[in-house]
Amino acid sequence: MLTLAWQTVKARTSGFIGAFVAILxxxxxxxxxxxxxExxxxxxxxxxxxxxxxxxxxxDRTVRPPGGDVLAFEHAAEQPAIPAALATRIAAVPGVKGVVPERTFxxxxxxxxxxxxxxKPSFGHNWESAVLAPFTLTQGRAPAADDEVVLDSGLAARAGTQVGGEVKVMTRSAPVSYRVSGVAEGRGDRQASVFFSSAKASELAGRPDQVSAIGVLTTGDVTDRIEDMLADDHVTVSTGADRSAAEFDDVSQTKAILALIAGSFGGYAVLVAIFVVASTLALTVEQRRREFALLRAVGATPRQIRTMIGLETLVVSLAAGVLGSLLSIAVSHGLRSAFAAIGVVPHDFALSISPIPLLAALLIGLAAARVAAWSAARRPSSIKPVEALGEAAIQRRDLGRVRLTIGWVLLAIGAAATTxxxxxxxxxxAAMSVMxxxxxxxxxxxxxxxxxGGAVRLIVPMFSGSxxxxxxxxxxxxxxxxxAAxxxxxxxxxxxxxxxxxxQTTFTAAVHQETVKSxxxxxxxxxxxxVPAEVAEAAxxxxxxxxxTSLVRTQVITASKTGDSVDVNRGPAxxxxxxxxxxxxxxxxxxxxEDLTAGTVAVSDALGKKVGDTAEFWFADGQPARLRVVATYEHDLAxxxxVLSAADARAHTTAGTDSAVLVEAGTTAALQNLIxxxxxxxxxxxxTAQDQGDQRTQFLLNLVAVGVILGYVAISVSNTLVMSTAARRREFALLRLVGTGRRQVVRMMRVEALITVGLAAALGTTVAALPLTLLAIGFTGTPLxxxxxxxxxxxLAGAALLGVVSIAVSTRLSLRAKPVDTIGIRE
Structure with missing residues (x-):
């Protein structure tokens, strides 16, 4: 049977090109x-x-609510501090030769x-942590007094200062003058570094009993020992390439975002791929119905028909899957470049490529093709031999009851979901509208x-004049x-x-509208x-x-239980x-x-809380919170x-500053003098004062994802239309042999293309209009x-152009051969 399938694929290469392209x-x-x-x-x-x-x-930036499964977690937006006392415990681990606490601010x-x-981002550190890079002094000496600093060489050049000079440094207050005691050379240039004495760094960090990180120098592999000892301390132990995530906040965020993007985007991609492959294979099998009917008539069993179709699909999908897996390396780099261009990932973020995702995608492609082949083979394998030739003569127009029932149920569910x-x-x-x-x-x-069929009966009379x-x-x-195909x-x-x-545009407009109002x-x-926190008090x-008032933009992590599962989400606050x-x-x-003080919170009406209730969530740095509700409000989009107290929100951010200060009345001149x-x-x-950067990035990210999927869909559209039109060569030849002119056939197909594009535009618009209208009503109060x-x-223009050109090109190619030669070829 495998030999027969291989021979069929070789003999009908053109018929399998569509399926090959879709799977690839x-x-x-x-x-x-x-x-x-990965x-x-x-x-x-x-x-x-x-x-x-x-x-x-x-x-540890991973928040895992109790009772959740392995997938119930969220990545904290800010890097949490750790107890300084851990350094002493780590130093006692056998194989550790040095422990260096670091304070970053x-x-x-x-x-x-x-x-x-x-x-570029600029941070202060204690001088002892310079050895972790290492930073090496090229001029001067280490800071010994509280009024001395060491600058990295790049920062010193940009600041126009040198050893012995004065430089102003702004941490969480107005700039203070320091004497430059030295200039150091380090590795890389992603961040600027200012080194203070140990006592001054502890004072400026504001958390004397906590540190940002602990660097460990070892004489061997002691990672497992350290992890075992700190298993209950909610920390992350990083080695190798993972150290960059501990060092750079944007890398840590990127690693979390990429996993989420790939999971969501990949889910859409799998769904669309299955849909496209299934429809393409169904069209391929449908075009061979006379062949299958003949096989049934001469004694082929249903199982043999299904096996043959399955093996043919396996041959095609295996070849396409292998090539597609290799092509994915270029596609992933293209996506990374696109994500970097819109600010989702750093430009220097390197991808990790291994055989695992390539093999997984190959298996998914084979499985999707196999399921599609099974579905497509059900009809040709189930007809009775005596009905086979009659079945092949005309296209079967009725749909199965199961298919119709599922279709109508999905339409009802989709219509309900739009509300x-x-x-x-x-x-x-907004996501529910898309789903x-x-x-x-x-x-x-x-x-x-x-x-x-119903739509065609309504519109065809207007085309019957020629x-x-x-x-x-x-x-x-x-x-x-x-x-319909x-x-x-x-x-x-x-x-x-x-x-x-x-x-996305409607959601963004709704946020902007409410923010302007709020x-x-x-x-x-x-x-x-x-903005330093003291500015609000001075204002x-x-x-x-x-x-x-201080305005501190932050994020919180919430968990909700649905049945036996726990949903974890990170949202703005x-x-x-x-x-x-x-x-x-x-x-x-x-x-x-006015009751919003440290230890309290105001929540939106959507949470269903009342004044006096307790709100449980996690702060931006992953620390748990149990705060008393003192107010509820309705402007949750803004x-x-x-809404936390500014002090609580600020305490759980790395910067420890305000995002903005909002001032009522006063004069611009007085404020200018203050700042x-x-x-x-x-x-x-x-x-509006509300940062729209995250929303803009999310919008651009969705555009990239949608653009890639639409590119795949566009290939599928062209593929399907070309296959469907090319399969009608014998029909075109018969029309020409009975007296229809070549131009008449071309015009006939032009009319069919217009009908196809028109119906697609009408149905596509209807599918989009219902959820978008209800989304607009719910978010902006208008139906548009x-x-x-x-x-x-x-x-619409792109879809119309794609449809018309695909049909027109394949039609003209099909008409190039002489009708008498084409009528004799097999289907």
């Missing part, structure tokens, strides 16, 4: 997602500040022009011939399943693109490296200022002072914002589900989604 592209996309996911665990950048440390111990140098040197944004706020509500659209698309795919129109109308009426991928492309784009301050003070003392006055409007529904003492700070008038109309028109 699908495998490449899934494998690329696997490479990104890189989230093993990729990174070269270690710099910890290059000389064999082991680095840091706080923001430290920005003021340049000779009076402006902050912030071309979720009316009740769910935030990114979850609802996918369910609707799958449902339409299953019942497509029924719907397409010979070509009459032929096209007759074709699409009698072959609605073939038309062409309409479906175009509908998928249109619906998927429109819903993904406009769901931030009512007259003036906003911001800075590139944050309150200015003449004419009636209120001023904000810190405010109780004396916020009229600088903000949270839409308070109960309680008072402020997230949790003149803090280089880099600016005052603006009545702006927000976003430029040209994107929708561009999607």
């Amino acid at each position: 592209c699908g495998t490449a996309l899934v494998a690329a997602c696997g490479i990104l996911m 890189s989230g665990f093993r990729g990174g950048v070269p270690t710099q500040r910890y290059a000389a440390a064999d082991v680095v111990v840091t706080g 923001p430290a920005v140098v003021v340049g000779p022009d009076g402006q902050a040197v912030v071309d 979720l944004p009316l009740f769910l706020r935030g990114q979850l509500g 609802a659209a996918l369910v609707l698309i799958i449902g339409l795919t299953l019942v497509g011939p029924r719907i397409v 010979v070509s129109g009459y032929l096209a109308a007759a074709n699409v009426t009698k072959n609605s399943r073939r038309l 062409a309409v479906t991928p175009l509908m998928l492309a249109i619906g998927f693109a429109v819903v993904n784009f406009y769901s 931030i009512t301050a007259d003036h906003v003070i911001t800075g590139p490296a944050g 309150r003392t200015l003449p004419g200022v009636t209120a001023a 904000n810190g405010l002072d109780a004396r916020a006055g009229n600088t903000v409007d949270l839409g308070i529904t109960s309680g008072r914002l 402020f997230g589900d949790h 003149s003492r803090y280089p880099g700070l600016t005052v603006t008038e009545r702006i 989604p927000t976003g430029p109309i040209w994107v929708y028109l561009g999607v």
